[in-house]
Amino acid sequence: MLTLHTAPLLDAGDGTLVPGGAVAVSGDRITAVGPLADLRATYPGARVREWPGRLAPARVHTGPPPQAPSPRETVHALFAGGATALLVDGPLDPSLREAAARGALRLVASPSPTPLTPGSRADLSATTDDGTCVATVCAGRLVYRRR
Structure with missing residues (x-):
């Protein structure tokens, strides 16, 4: 199932910051990155997971x-x-x-995270303003969610 992960601020990891941005994930890959409204229109049946804070490439x-x-x-x-x-x-x-x-x-062997770009592996995390991780997606699967 295609999932849209969204947060008040999307940091794509390539210098791009998108207020209200989202990442479309299908399987273990990123399908699209952009404003939530645009991705909702493109993928009307997608599940939407909303996270607080900032959505960015996983560490x-x-x-x-x-x-x-x-x-x-x-x-x-x-x-x-x-x-x-x-x-x-x-x-x-x-x-x-x-x-x-x-x-x-x-x-x-390299400490560089992979930017959130279409076609790349869906590895992302959501953090609050104080840096607390609230969700981690690894290869498209939600593997951690803070309760």
């Missing part, structure tokens, strides 16, 4: 992974922080590597 976590009781919970902690990628510059525990693959968490 790349740099530094050691968070400490957690299990690799699965480590991956969840990364999602809760708005990250859908982990910067790896050395050996990584095989169980964490496996949990990352199961959760679609990318293991990357």
Whole structure:
């Protein structure tokens, strides 16, 4: 199902800021980016998820992974922080590597997040004005939502 993710401010990650912007996501890919009104007109049957604050490309976590009781919970902690990628510059525990693959968490060699552009993988996060992550979408799936 096509989903429109929207927030009061969309930061596409390429220098573009769109007040009331939205990202159209189908499967694991971004279909379109632009003003919510335009995307609603283009995709009238789409589900709409409204988030507070700012919608932007998901973070790349740099530094050691968070400490957690299990690799699965480590991956969840990364999602809760708005990250859908982990910067790896050395050996990584095989169980964490496996949990990352199961959760679609990318293991990357560069700390640069991917801008929100049509055709790219749908990795985005919504944060409040104080920087608190309220939602993370990884490869098109809502993997974290703050309650």
